[in-house]
Amino acid sequence: MKKLFEIKELNMRYPVTNGLMGNITGYVYALNNINLDIYENEILGLVGESGSGKSTLGNCILKLITPTSGKILFENENILEKNKKQLKNFRRNAQLVFQNPYMSLNPRMKIYDILKEPFIVHGIHDNIDEKIKNIMFLIGMNIDVLNRYPHEFSGGQRQRIAIARAIILNPRFIVADEPVSALDVSIQAQIVNLLTDLKKHLNLTMLFISHDLSIIKYISDRIAVMYLGEILEIAEKNDFFNNHKHPYSQALLDAVPVISEENKSKKIILEGDLPSPNNPPKGCKFHTRCPYCSEKCKKELPELKQISENHFVRCFLI
Ligand code: SF4
Numbered sequence: 001m002k003k004l005f006e007i008k009e010l011n012m013r014y015p016v017t018n019g020l021m022g023n024i025t026g027y028v029y030a031l032n033n034i035n036l037d038i039y040e041n042e043i044l045g046l047v048g049e050s051g052s053g054k055s056t057l058g059n060c061i062l063k064l065i066t067p068t069s070g071k072i073l074f075e076n077e078n079i080l081e082k083n084k085k086q087l088k089n090f091r092r093n094a095q096l097v098f099q100n101p102y103m104s105l106n107p108r109m110k111i112y113d114i115l116k117e118p119f120i121v122h123g124i125h126d127n128i129d130e131k132i133k134n135i136m137f138l139i140g141m142n143i144d145v146l147n148r149y150p151h152e153f154s155g156g157q158r159q160r161i162a163i164a165r166a167i168i169l170n171p172r173f174i175v176a177d178e179p180v181s182a183l184d185v186s187i188q189a190q191i192v193n194l195l196t197d198l199k200k201h202l203n204l205t206m207l208f209i210s211h212d213l214s215i216i217k218y219i220s221d222r223i224a225v226m227y228l229g230e231i232l233e234i235a236e237k238n239d240f241f242n243n244h245k246h247p248y249s250q251a252l253l254d255a256v257p258v259i260s261e262e263n264k265s266k267k268i269i270l271e272g273d274l275p276s277p278n279n280p281p282k283g284c285k286f287h288t289r290c291p292y293c294s295e296k297c298k299k300e301l302p303e304l305k306q307i308s309e310n311h312f313v314r315c316f317l318i
């Protein structure tokens with residue numbers, strides 16, 4: 001498998017300031033030493049609780065925010081070293097689908113203008129109307145609606161339009177950041193199916209961010225689990241669901257409600273909230289909530305260890 005992205009030792013820290021002078025009193029450690037590859041034509045599901053750093057990672061990969069340190073290689077070139085013009089070319093190839101389709105579309109623009117805007121930004125003038133018609137066909141919407149405004153559509157239809165805008169320049173990579181969590185359950189499956197079809201049809205590579213393991217299971221080829229700015233486990237989908245190793249992965253899976261009471265006592269129930277990234281625990285970041293925590297876990301940080309060809313785990317138990 002060819003790597004599209006190689007993320008190396010990526011860190012993101014936000015300064016915390018205090019008072020009128022803006023003195024730095026500490027840092028929020030949003031991403032800590034992230035090493036991750038994204039392969040061409042795969043959907044990598046990124047799962048974790050709110051505040052675990054998933055969206056920060058997605059935004060760094062698109063260079064919508066600049067990380068504190070590290071490298072993000074896109075086809076062997078570090079996007080963090082690109083100049084403005086090179087970055088514009090990169091953006092044509094790497095797009096974002098936002099969580100909330102009610103906020104991500106300009107309410108004053110007609111759908112036609114929303115879809116035309118990326119062509120104008122990138123100085124493309126050929127066959128725009130034909131490309132807009134084709135994209136409407138791909139997302140399953142009628143071209144009659146191009147003259148309407150976003151408020152005239154349901155949430156699912158707006159998310160289709162937002163997806164159309166993201167793929168209209170034929171990008172190679174998409175970050176889909178919780179693209180269905182603001183939608184009704186009945187509509188979620190339609191949007192997930194649309195993204196799966198588009199991935200096949202357009203040979204897209206996708207980072208699919210979600211806290212919903214059932215959707216991640218449905219759509220992803222590989223799964224990465226994040227906790228407090230660190231990757232705790234990465235595995236291929238079937239390996240992850242049948243043979244996950246990290247206690248946090250187990251806890252996330254145990255949190256999915258099932259009707260059966262069987263094996264309830266063996267489940268890991270997560271207690272308390274995610275610790276503050278402003279003052280993260282020393283050693284293993286998960287030790288404050290882990291039922292298997294030892295003295296070593298409180299002092300030392302486990303490495304992300306490779307346990308089989310495509311399976312990596314960060315835990316001293318492994
Ligand atoms: Fe739990 Fe220790 Fe493994 Fe961390 S390293 S997940 S605290 S057993």
